[in-house]
Amino acid sequence: MQPDRRGLTGPAVTLPARLLFSCLLVLLATACTSLNQRLDGTARQAGLVALTLPGGNHALHSFERQTAGRHALVFIEGDGRPWRAGGRIVSADPTPANPQALKWLQQTSGPALYLGRPCYGNAALPACHPTLWTYSRYSPVIIDSMALGLKHWLDQHPDIESVTLAGYSGGGVLALLLGERDLPVSRVIALSSPLDIHLWADQHGYGRLFNSVNPAEIDSWRADRERHFYFGAQDAKVPPQLFAEAVRDIPGARLHIIEGIGHQCCSPAIWLSPTTP
Template identity: 30%
Template sequence: MRILLMVIACLWLLTSCASQELAERTQPVASLFSQHGFVQRDISTPDFTLRVWQSPAVDAKDMRVYIEGDGLSWITRYQPALNPTPLNSIVPFLAVKDTLAGNVVYLARPCQYVSLAEPDCRSVYWTHARFSPEVVSAMNAAVTRLKQEAHAEHLMLIGYSGGGALAVLMAAQRQDVDAIVTVAGNLDHRVWTDLHHLSPLHDSMNPPDVWQKLQGVRQLHFVGELDQNMPPSIYWAYRTFFPAQADVQMQVIKGFDHKCCWVERWPQLLREHFN
């Protein structure tokens, strides 16, 4: 009985600490979105509950969906994180700076910002299966619902880092995407894991494998000149699958790395390419 009580006490302490840590990561993001009038909601899909922040409703035909990166996937090279909610993500800041679109949506990845008590919140979904079919399906289900509710006609998917892979994979399963935009996007995780000597993402789909379904979709991929995490070679590994005439472009931004200085330049980059 004494041992059982000690185990229960330890579990309660771990749960309490995890809840506090999640609240600490969520609060700054929720505050940022609240300051810009974004509304928080959770969308349930058959596999996951996804956290969304959505700009104030307006009568507009275009919608831009900002897809979060991988978040905190690993604590060490061999130990997965207990909570994949991002630390200091730049994606919320990109979303609130987008004033050109009528409807702006921030879409978190499975198990980010939500209770880890969710039945399918297993670490495989932010490690080896982060781009799995069930993840892509859930993200697309959320986008479809949001688009229908907003009566939007034009859809742009904007993905940062690992969110870039999802933007491509999601678009390949849709017929309504006008453009794919990635920022420091992971466009070929096989090349990426080889480059950094990481474990292969065995349970994940890979963007180059769906290239044939994307030949008619405009794609613009921003890459930081100094980005050692997602260098231009990742883009070229992906681009080589497409014919030369395909509208698949890369723009290398001088002086930028994986995080710096996308937020500061984002409004200008949007005006230059999508005004």
Template identity: 30%
Template sequence: MIARLHILVLAALATSLTACATQDRTATAEAIAATAGLRRMVIATGPFDLTAYVRVRDPAQPMVVYVEGDGAAWRSRSEPSLDPTPRYPMGLRLAVLDRSPNVAYLARPCQYSWGSACKMAYWTDRRFAEEVITATSTGLDRIKTTGRLHLVGYSGGAAVALLMATRRSDILSLRSVAGNLDSEGINRHHGVSAMPGSLNPIDVAPRLAHLPQTHLVGGDDKVVPPLIAEGFIARLGEARCASIIRIPKASHDDGWESVWPVPIPSCRNP
């Protein structure tokens, strides 16, 4: 009985600490978003509530949507965190630098907004699962102002953006920053286990060859090395619409704000 009580107390303490951490990280996100006039909204998508920050100045123009990375998904190489909400939301930091009239930021499931569907698997081995991509695509439908979108994905958010783009007809362009364009390739590179519950963007690369796309890679990125983007471009088959920009001194989570935004990509003439 005492042991059970001890477990319940520890569980309650962990829940309390997680809630406090989320509140602190939400306050950080609010402060960042406010610098560019982005306002918070929470989108109910069925299994997940997604947090978004949105600014609309000209509803007739396309919207640029930034998809956040994996956030604080892991405490160590082998230990998942209790809360994936990012401490340093790079996707949001890039969004506030964008002077486009319509800009939106989409957090990933269970970042900032918690719900009954938030199981640890959704920020570990199922972070690119079918239900995650479907829910995030629903989020896009709720925030878009016109029929056209430009997508930007940071880190794991790039995988989500690319996977969404294969099933939508309203995407004008893709940009990735330190993008996870091949989740299984990255796992092999780091010697970690595969994610059978997740989809892998490189598997659908040929279906994206027609979309203008730019992939930014960091010369000092030890998490997603440049070879990942190179392999993805090779898998496209036709690379007329794709390019890689190498930022020599950028690491996975540093060096991007100083070069952002990069121009919206376009396809080269044949």
């Protein structure tokens, strides 16, 4: 059902209604600015350098750690807040209030990139539309943009020969899809990630992401990639038992279920450790 717009357009709009509408716009803009400032502040505290990577029609709000090395870690953030009010209202800005992947980057060493997602950190740009962080969040348009951004970054760092893609939650879905592109990816780490996005939507009673690529439906995977899937045993958002079968359908994929942790699985101390189970 479409909202009733009577009294909100045309000459019948009263001054209080105009003021209310203006206030709503200001509140939305303030909320977006606050989220962006929080993201930038977290990056600055970690000594990261902000940069904008060209991603076709999108400018990717990203951060890097500039140190020497031939292998880089590339982190991809989760879905943040694409909806609000229990999924009934599309968010004006999906930028996460708690950038988990960015915080994990701080716990690593060596060259690293926090690869921005289209419209995250800059949802007010003209090319941004709510479909890009809702139903199309894992679409070819998104993957194309991020692939261009990552390639540009690698072109600026010719000493880096290979990368590990580490994606948290929905960012892990993007890492899997990005890992199938013609990029020097040696390993993909998917952390608390719903490999089957249709199964995930059905589990929670959400509408399916009809304009996104479902990794569980990929028939052929590149053989030159190492793929690890980490789940918290107590994760209620992405229960490991629900997605374990889909992981096993990927040739060479390795499943890791970590006890005593929920959806915030897993920090680099776990998946960078040589003793990881």
